[in-house]
Amino acid sequence: MLTYNSPLTDMVDLAATFEENAMEAAAMVWRCERTPLALRKAVGLAAHKARGIVLSEPEFLGDTLIAGLRGLAGVIARPEDDQLATADAGVTEAFAGVASTGSVCVALGRPLVSATSLLMPLNIVLLARERIVARPRDLFDPDCLKGEGLKRNLVFITGPSATADMGPLVHGVHGPHRLLVLLLE
């Protein structure tokens, strides 16, 4: 088994480090209470002008917490593929967060996870505070999050899609233009 030298003494508060690094990567981070009402309020505020909101199927947070979002104005219950292509916001659950980079790690495979994290201009990611790890490499440790990081199809997302190919740095290329992480306390 590999061992990694990863001194973590500088990351006492993983959530605070995550927040700082995510914002440095041009993501927005809102801290949010872990209640259906607070979550509904936060998503409603973030996506208040959205013409279509698509929710991916939750896996770690529990259906009760997400259920409140289904009643939000603009939410498309069973979206067709052409609606996915034109919706304005997608809500995705994070498998993990990474403090040192400010990345959210999304597990692919469940319905609409790829689409909500990729196709819409606004991606809202729900991250449970206890699922933040110190460094990306930690997710490759069989002892971390039950070793799921070694088994799943994953994508680490660090800020909104970006390019510097057109001269200056531009956010919003083929993927979301804005990335909002709701850090669930």
Next chain:
Amino acid sequence: MAETEPKPAAKGVKVDLPRDVANKSDKDHLLRAIRMALDIESPTVRSNTQHFNRSRYRAVAEFPDYDALKDQTRRIKEKSIANLPELVQILKSSVRGHGGHVVVANTAEDACRYILDVCHWRTAKLVVKGKSITSEEIRLNHILEADGIEVVESDLAEFILQLADEQPSHFLAPALHYSRERITALFKRKFQTELPLDTGEALTRFARERLRDKFLYADVGVTGANLIAADTGTLMLVESEGNIRLASFLPPVHIAIAGIEKIVPTRQEMAPFLDLLSASAVGQKMSVYTSFLSPPLTDPAFALPGKPRKPREFHLVLIDNGRMRMRDDPVFKETLYCIRCGACLNSCANFQTVGGHAFGGETYSGGIGGSWEAGTSKLENARFSELCTGCTRCVNQCPVRIDIPWLNVNLGERLNQTEEPSALGNALGLVTGAAQDDRSTPVSKMFFGNYHYFARWGTRFISISNALSGGGKRAEPGAEAEEKEKVSPARRLMERWVGLDHRRALPPFPKQTLVEAARRLEAPSSKGRETKVVLFADVFTNYGMARRGLATIEVLRALGADVVVSESVPEGRAALSQGMIATAKQHVRRATMELDSHVSDGRDIVVVEPSSLSMFRRDFSHLLDSKERFERFRSRAFDPVEYVALMLAKSGRRPQDFFDISKSKVGYRLFFHAHCQQKTIGCAEPTEALLREIGFDVATSNVECCGMAGSFGYKKDFYELSMAVGADLFGQVVLQDRNGGARQLIASGTSCTEQLHAGFDRTVLHPIELLASLLGVQEPSAAKVEEEEEELESDLESVKRARREESKS
């Protein structure tokens, strides 16, 4: 001033386009490509590569375990390449285990044929591609397009290049040579649009709108892969734009193309690369998207209304195309460790100045690019690797510790061996004692590689040789045309025969070499002097900069060392820089034999010229017979100022108590330019720190290399490039001079000194010369230094006299 599309050339003047000079299998194409890049692409390439480079330094500084991570990635790659045939078999069964298809293509043609077949089976009309340098290598687009399939490059940089019909100029940022203004002009011309498109946002939106539909309707998505885990069949895909995610998610068929060297044994072993790749590539903690996929994906493929939803399909095309041959090559096997992060490109001063359209071939570019071109196409296509000056700045930046300069020295050797031996080259080889294996080396390289021989004879006939070589004299800047007329016939002949540019000044040959001058010094008694040193009389110091050697003796003796001077023998640097490895080995054997008795006597070795010292610290590892032998010399070889700092620390003395700054005749404000190889072997920091502790106000250059890199800047073919590289250094000097007046220039390298002279025509001191001037008591040897200086003056006078007589005649 805003950049625009390059203006049309005057009638009758042929303007090279990047494609015209992509193949550099002959020298003429290489020189034309350099001119093209300097004329058109240089400012944008410089700005972008230097931005990446600065960001990379910042990002890796945040890793507390950077070196340990690099060791780890290196070990994983070594293991992977060693076990490659087994890993391919494991990977095949992993991919097939989740319903994917996998094929190993022996050649580029085999790979393209397979992909074309997949497209035919699925009646594909539209293929959308993510960035894949390997697909460039196999010329996939041409094959598919020739079959009537529309191929759309979706990475914005590749999109630009597809429009412009150009080859990539960088692994990672293929259109790095395009400024925003040039992209605007290109889009307006190609799309015939009146939209202003005058911002990065507008251009990005414009491209995105055109590409989104292509993704939605594509039949096949093609991506590359940064790494592939054999045990799980997992692809690691790194990107910023999201196009690779779209290409692997939206179309029903996903084809991933990757060189077989991308396989690592396990998914777990991808972890250290995850940390290092983005930081080394673009200086980010992590790229926007890093995916770990074991395709085919389980969620259904996208289907717009009216289109059938097709089942997902995945094909992994592993490409050999010469890689297994590279694996069998003891030197070029190391190329397969490359993870194509581009750190070596961004940290290379020549690459920063001309980019990959000059310093690159049809697919691969930069220092590592030559080995890739030679390995995947043919040796002659690696001729651009001559732009690797061996400055070694890439060595510490490579996340898998590839010794890229060594690869390029080997390419140089193999290219030399393809040359037809010439009578003059043979004669030079014979008289200089070059190794038989190197006898087909071109004349110019034979001259530079055996500089010690010519320097020795030059010193024996000093008046004539200084007159002939114009020792120390340079054509005045800005008066080039007139000065050219004044170039001596001897220099003209040297330019024609050996490629030594007439605009470069050669250090005047001294009346006394370092060895001769040191013998005349009155050596203090060695009694009670515990620290024993042998000053290695490297060729550059012995025959060109003897003052520096004498200053070293003076300072070390003042500190209490017992110093002797070795015979002057070449240590192999010059030969190695010309790809003459067999000759370099001969030189190394002579040098180490010369030093053996001194080392056995307990002496440390001090080497003044940084490029020579770098041989002891790095290159001897390739040239000596055993690791023990290498270690014997490596561990005892020091830079003079580094050694001074060690002696002071050992004796518990503070630098400011030993060196009296009030004696400085050059003021307190210094501009220190460290030699490229000096930085790589870690000898620049001690010099800088010592000068500061003494009390100097030290400004430093932050260029990777001044553009000389030993003989490179002296060559006629590369003079313009060398001066263009030097412009950064000159600018930094000017900037530092702006507040408080001119600073004293300090440089450790002989050729750096020449470059600074070329830019400023000011005195340049070696730091050890400055230290010698600050010693408390003038030792008798100081008088000798003065004498030496007078002799140099007299040499210059003789040169002037010879010039006057020549012009009269």
